Amino acid sequence: MDEIAEEYGTSQMLSALLACGDAPEGLSGEVLYGVLAFCYEAILGREDIEVYSLEAELANARCGEVIAFQKGCVLAALGNP
Template structure:
């Protein structure tokens, strides 16, 4: 799997592809299940992919909050994490 990941990562041209590949690799490397730590990493990789696709400077919180897509992803991730616990976000 790691060899295939590295091959795909080298040829990936789409913005955010590397981060999404990293998220998939993290998910596939969890024999005990998706722990909170791994889930945090996966969600982080997915968010970084959005930052890359939206061309948002990672070091600028203000720029992220001004970007509608970033706000949508944050809201989705918060809901997805809260839902199993009966929380509305």
């Protein structure tokens, strides 16, 4: 599927799903970090950022939304809404 996918982010999302599937006893912190990073990279690649830098990512509204969402999910999982 990865080889024929035309939509950017497919590879990263597939990698995130495979990482989740490879953790039948639950996600360790390391694996969860990788899953969240794959998901973020999928969104990042779809944004129109000419030169990738931390400043450019922080200035991008969609990147900020994804970071806030992921942070909220982690905090909720830890019991800190």
